[in-house]
Amino acid sequence: xxxxxxxxxxxxxxxxxxxxxxxxxxxxxxxxxxxxxxxxxxxxxxxxxxxxxxxxxxxxxxxxxxxxxxxxxxxxxxxxxxxxxxxxxxxxxxxxxxxxxxxxxxxxxxxxxxxxxxxxxxxxxxxxxxxxxxxxxxxxxxxxxxxxxxxxxxxxxxxxxxxxxxxxxxxxxxxxxxxxxxxxxxxxxxxxxxxxxxxxxxxxxxxxxxxxxxxxxxxxxxxxxxxxxxxxxxxxxxxxxxxxxxxxxxx
Numbered sequence: 001x002x003x004x005x006x007x008x009x010x011x012x013x014x015x016x017x018x019x020x021x022x023x024x025x026x027x028x029x030x031x032x033x034x035x036x037x038x039x040x041x042x043x044x045x046x047x048x049x050x051x052x053x054x055x056x057x058x059x060x061x062x063x064x065x066x067x068x069x070x071x072x073x074x075x076x077x078x079x080x081x082x083x084x085x086x087x088x089x090x091x092x093x094x095x096x097x098x099x100x101x102x103x104x105x106x107x108x109x110x111x112x113x114x115x116x117x118x119x120x121x122x123x124x125x126x127x128x129x130x131x132x133x134x135x136x137x138x139x140x141x142x143x144x145x146x147x148x149x150x151x152x153x154x155x156x157x158x159x160x161x162x163x164x165x166x167x168x169x170x171x172x173x174x175x176x177x178x179x180x181x182x183x184x185x186x187x188x189x190x191x192x193x194x195x196x197x198x199x200x201x202x203x204x205x206x207x208x209x210x211x212x213x214x215x216x217x218x219x220x221x222x223x224x225x226x227x228x229x230x231x232x233x234x235x236x237x238x239x240x241x242x243x244x245x246x247x248x249x250x251x
Contacts, residue, residue, distance in 0.1 A: 002075045004028040004066065006056050006113050007082030009036040011182035012132065015202035016079060021045045023206075028069035030054055030062070031082070048072075056082040056109035057101075066116035074120065077209060079130040080113040082106075087249040088146040098250050099146040106150035110157065118170070125169035128209050131158040133176040135217060138226045142241055143249075151176075155215070162214055171212035175205050178222030194221040 003020045007013035009031035017027055021044040031037050034053035041049045050072070052065035069075060084105045088095045114129050121127030136144060137151035155174055162172035179195045196219045208216045217223035229237070 001025040001077070002028070002069070002073055003077040003079065004030070004069050004075055004113075004117070005079045005081060006030045006062075006109070007080075009033045009040065011081075012177065012180060012198060012201065012205075013079070013081040014040060015198040016081065016205060018044060018199075019202040019206050020077075021049070025077075026050075026072075028052065028065065028075075030056070030065050056080075056113065057104045059109075059112045062109070062112050063116050066113075070116065070120060074124060075117055075127070077128040077130065078114060078117050079132075079209075080110040081130075081132050082109060082113075083132060085144075085147050087143045089143065089249060090145060092249070095146075095249065102146035103150050103153075106147070107153045107157065110154055114161070118165070121170045122165070122168045127170045128173055128212065129158075129161065129165075129170065130173045130175060130209055131155075133158070133174050135176055135178045135222050135226050137176065138229050139232075139237060139241070142244060159215075173209050173213060174215045175208060176215070176217045176222075176226070177201060178217065178219055178225075180218075194219050194225075 003025045005013050005017050005027060008017050008029035017029055017040065021027060024046060026046065027049045029037050029041055029049060030052040032055050037051045037053065041051050050069060054061035054065055056062055082105060084102045086098060086102065088098050110131050117127065131154050133155040134151035136148050137155050140148045158172050158174040165172060180201045181195060181197050201218055204218045217226055
């Protein structure tokens with residue numbers, strides 16, 4: 001098995017890389033932190049893992065990495081796990097640049113990650129394209145407009161792509177994490193119900209990817225929370241959401 005993962009130097013991407021390496025997969029690992037990627041690749045079980053130092057917002061560099069990994073043989077799974085979570089406020093003019101960075105990293109980089117692999121997967125009649133959404137996509141969170149919007153867009157985009165590829169044998173899997181123990185959540189200033197260790201998340205996520213499920217929330221308890229949130233009337237949701245502590249702004 002050959003697996004290509006973005007955002008592989010830490011968090012969800014790194015945990016999935018370890019889980020697949022333990023299964024005997026050969027990995028293509030892409031991220032911005034070159035030394036961290038090299039150190040991680042060296043510590044992984046197996047050999048033949050390839051490291052690519054690039055920002056997922058750099059589409060030509062991302063495509064070049066994909067082409068290089070594809071040259072080594074068919075790719076079975078592509079996981080677009082690179083992501084940014086940071087507080088934003090529309091009234092703060094400097095936050096516009098943060099909005100752009102969040103949307104580019106979380107949404108359009110997912111598109112750029114999948115693009116180079118689709119033709120080869122369709123030709124083989126098999127493969128998995130994995131997008132990472134979030135429970136935060138269910139309702140807009142105050143102070144997190146960019147993150148909520150980007151993850152809601154990832155879910156809608158992956159759904160569109162899933163239907164487009166439904167007759168090809170290529171499966172599009174959308175995974176919506178709840179609260180997972182990663183550097184991204186380490187400094188959250190609010191309670192995180194059903195917080196899950198990232199290693200446990202990786203096991204559950206890999207099972208969903210193997211089955212080719214269309215959409216899943218991990219942990220499952222947050223799936224029920226998400227269902228309930230969709231049913232809450234706007235006035236009631238607004239009353240409680242406005243009192244919620246917020247993710248710190250980057251700027």
